[in-house]
Structures are given as structure tokens and as C-alpha cells.
Amino acid sequence: MKIVETIQEVRTEVKQWRQQGLSVGFVPTMGYLHEGHRSLIDRAVAENDRVVVSVFVNPMQFGPAEDLAAYPRDLEHDAAICKKAGASLIFHPQPEEMYHSDFSSYVDMDTLTGGLCGKTRPTHFRGVCTVVAKLFHIVAPDRAYFGQKDAQQLAVIRHMVSDLNFNLEVVGCPIIREEDGLAKSSRNTYLSEAERKAAVILSQSLRAGEALLDAGEQRADVVCRAITDKINSEPLAKIDYVEAVDWNTLEPVETIDGPVLVAIAVYIGKTRLIDNFIRP
Secondary structure, eight states: OEEEOSHHHHHHHHHHHHHTTOOEEEEEEOSSOOHHHHHHHHHHHHHOSEEEEEEOOOGGGSOTTSOTTTSOOOHHHHHHHHHHHTOOEEEOOOHHHHSOTTOOOOOOOSSSSSSTHHHHOTTHHHHHHHHHHHHHHHHOOSEEEEEGGGHHHHHHHHHHHHHTTOSSEEEEEOOOBOTTSOBOOGGGGGOOHHHHHHTTHHHHHHHHHHHHHHTTOOBHHHHHHHHHHHHHTSTTEEEEEEEEEETTTOOBOSBOOSSEEEEEEEEETTEEEEEEEEEO
16 A cells, blocks of 8 residues: 655556556545444445545635644554555645646535524535545546435535536445444544543434434424434533434425434534434
8 A cells, every 4th residue: 555645646647547447436524533434435346446645625615714733643653544445555745736826716605504503604615525536537437425414514525526527426325333323533543532422412413313203203393302402401511403304405495304414513512523324
């Protein structure tokens, strides 16, 4: 497995693979890899001849008051996970490699990005779409792998790929959880011991919502209220949003009877965590 830092090095490697008739999978990450990322790499390795993993903390998707400087980084740890999983190449660029000094072109979206996380992070998805579009052009993969935990991001990337005619398949992969149900996230490392215990309220609240659906409830407001009440029972939790939206359009729904995403964002202390479930 190689670790490279320049766009040209990635393109040279991929060109050689293409000349051999090999397929290419791609897993874009911001590093500090955990079992959730590992599951994406495992699937990419199973479905492709070669796999590129990008490790790049993208400054463009962080707001002015967000945690860019504090975001955890450990390339040695990431490389060990990638190598063990069977990845072929890590692309680890510096910000100036991705965004030259007079960079001024962006990829934005009029739909899908205004609600959910987009309400409180208005520039976030422009940063996501721009960097992912650049990475798709650089790596030119056959398939790219994204986790369902970031469900809005998954929906946005799929829509961008369709709109801009990228010649690749976007593969969504299931949420990977800790034994107590907390969704795996690099930001879990920010939690104190007490906050870590409190954070299980996210998955517990979603299970309460799913239990209502299993019992036949279809009113979105009733399901969301049950999830909200459960979260509010935890003193360390502060809700950003609890919403039920159409999985295709991300528009709010009144009735849960089709492909629906039920998504939450919750602050545990100062750490913002997200989780969700999808009903097909």
C-alpha cells in the first residue's frame, strides 16, 4: 500500500491500474478512521480490484466556529487500518494541494441541503460537494462508498452524481455502532466519560421511534415527539433537530408510509452527534 500527497501521483497510479483493466473503488474520509470507515473499505475491497482511501480534513466544510483545528488526526493509525483492510493507496493531500491560492470555483446545490444539518451549517454542503467532486475527478473511481450515518450527505452526493453525470456508482453502507448502540464517529473522541454514557440516548430515542412504527403508528409528528421526549430525558443532551423527511427529496413528511429518513442531531455537552434510521 502506498501513501501519496499529490494529485499527479494518484492519477499516475490509477492510470496504471486502468491499463491493466482493473476496477477502482474509492472511500473518501477525513481520517481518524474507526470501524465504520473500515466497513466501507472492506466492502470496497470486496467489490473492486484496487481501492483508494482519501484522508483529508476538508477546511471548506467547516464553519467559522466549528472544530477544524481540533478535529482528530492520526495518519499512522489510519494507514494501519487501511493496510489491514487491503486498500491499495492512501491519498493524503495538504489543503494547498486541493485548493490553490486563487481557488474560486465551487459545487453547490439548490435542493436537499437547506434542511436537517444544512439549517445550522449553511456552508457545509457546498464544501462537501466541492471536495467530493474534485476527488471524483482526481481518482475517477468505478464506485465510491459512503456511510448511512451521514444520511443527508449520502443523499446529496447521489444527487450531485446524477446531476453532473459522474460515471460512477455511489454505494451507501449501513451504520456501524458501538455495543451500546452509539453510532461510530470520529467526534465520539470529544466526549467525556459522563458524556459518552449520555450519548447512547441518540440510539435509544431512535429505537423508541422505530418501536412506534413497528406497532403501526404512521404519523410523523407522533414518532418525532416520542424521539424528542426520550432525548429530553437526558440532562446532558440538547436537540438540534428531530425530523422525518422523504428519503428521496429530504422534504418533511406528515405520514411515514414510503421511503422515509428519520434523522436527529443532538449536542452532548459541546459535541454535536447525528444518527438516523431509514424506512424503505
